[in-house]
Amino acid sequence: MKGWKKKIAAAMLAAVCLTGAAAPVTVEAATTTQKILYGAAALLFVSSYYSRMDDHDGLKLLDQCQQQTGVYESAEADNRVQSIYENIRNTGAVERNYNVYVSPNEEINAFMSLGGVLCVNKGSLDAFDDDELAYVMAHEISHGEKRHSVSGVKKRVGLITALDVYLGGSATYGEYILGNIAANYVSNAFFTKDQEKEADALGFQYLVEAGYNPGGGAASMQVLKDKYGESSPSGIKAVLAPGNHPKTSDRINKNLKWMKQYSGGHVDVKDGWIMVNGEKTFQPIAAGRYTDKERTFLTAGKLDKLYHAGNVPDAVIEDDTIYCGNTAVYNLSSSENGKLYVENLNKGIAKDRGEAVKSDFEIDSRREKLEKKAKAAEKDNGNGAETETGAIPEA
Structure with a gap:
């Protein structure tokens, strides 16, 4: 000092x-x-x-964090979080570099600390698929981008x-x-409700821009709600405190609102039904490690991506899987009536196939700012290169 x-x-x-x-x-x-x-x-x-x-x-x-939390020694786990992190960084809208690692803690949690340190618990890797985990990591990266730790x-x-x-x-x-x-x-990071809401919103933008399922946010929040109820942990060792996080059901509903907007208003989830252009299509059921609500949000998310691109093709069944074009929308179980699902989907799709949706995200302006900085740096480097090769600058 x-x-x-x-x-x-x-x-x-x-x-x-x-x-x-x-x-x-x-x-x-x-x-x-x-x-x-x-x-x-x-x-x-x-x-x-x-x-x-x-x-x-x-x-x-990073060293302080790892000493306090421990490090989960697994190349597979490390590769998984590093891959998701790189996908989010490659959106072009992330300004900082982050140090990401996995702790051996079995709780479902992650935290962003000072210095751009992102710790993800092993419990989160066990509980979430990649789309859900990507939202959780995007949320924490949003805290870092907004300097909430400071x-x-x-x-x-x-x-x-x-x-x-x-x-x-x-x-x-x-x-x-x-x-x-x-x-x-x-290891006791604390963010306000407003900061959590800001990170949720920015995290959704990173999620979809990185190519992940838009339903990953709502699905991950549903996993947290099923385990912890209406309050989720903040920080690796924090006590469950509803005072500093929005209600989990509110966070789910916010994500559903953003999903609908991302689809151009064509896809929605109401009372467990996936709605397409106001038509009830079907209600997904639990299967494998996914609950019925997780599958509902993730399936709606696939339809969101299709409508975001526009000109949605008809749904068809192939080998117990419902496809729209090349997108596998839903895997059917033996107890489900796939023909009825497809009929209902196509009824909704036929009403409006949609046009490409132009997002108006905060990260778009951040990306433009970064691109301008990169071009300015490139221009400066170019001028410097000319001087170094023997050009004499004018007095």
């Missing part, structure tokens, strides 16, 4: 400039206005400290502590205090 004393002097100078008073020797002797200035400067300093940590201490924080850890530092650190005069002491707070936050 270079320039610690200079920061104190700067705060005092600010107080002098704004109040016209002589710089106080102690905080206790300061006026109310000066105390406010000290407090604001101290909180700004803490914010800057954690922002720098978030930007530059990724490997150190604002979260800042809230763990009270004003008195911030002032103590800022005016203490000892860089070692300040680093010790702020470092301990950050280390404790690593």
Whole structure:
């Protein structure tokens, strides 16, 4: 923490400039206005400290996380999360790089901590298929993109502590205090309801842009609801706390709303029915490791993708599987009437085959910003290359 004393002097100078008073020797002797200035400067300093940590201490924080949670030693598990992460990154809208790993914890959970560290529990890999897991990871990456961990850890530092650190005069002491707070936050990440809602919405955008099933979000939330009820865990060691997460059923309904929008309004889920252009088609049943609701959301998601592309083809049955074009929409069990399902699907599809839907996502503007930065960097590199090859720049 270079320039610690200079920061104190700067705060005092600010107080002098704004109040016209002589710089106080102690905080206790300061006026109310000066105390406010000290407090604001101290909180700004803490914010800057954690922002720098978030930007530059990724490997150190990764080591801290792994020491606290342990690492699940499985090449298959690691390859799975790394592959999903790369697919999300390849959307072109993710600005940061993340360190992703799997912990041996059997609970269904994942967390994003300072430094862009994304930890996914083994329990999540066991409970979710790739579409569901992709949504959970996209949700956590959204926390990282929005720097929610920085604002979260800042809230763990009270004003008195911030002032103590800022005016203490000892860089070692300040680093010790702020470092301990950050280390404790690593495995106890806390986000507000609004931040969770923001991460849910952005996570859905990453999910569909990465090519995953749009129903993965609703299906993953259904898995959580079936296991934990209306509140889901926050952070690897957190107690189930409904205060900091939206109700899980609300999160499911939000995802269903986004799915419908993604389909251009053609596909919906109501009372367990998959609706196409207002027509009831069928109600999926449980099969294998999937519940009936999971299958409903994932099947509707496949239809969402078809309608998003537009010009949906008729449904047909081949080998106990319902197809629309090359898309396998649903696998039938022996107790289900596939012909009836196809008839109902085609009745809905015939009403409107849809046109390609243009999404208006937040990540579209983020992607444009990144593309502009890349082009600017490429242009700068090109200019630099000309100079290095012997071109003499004009004076």
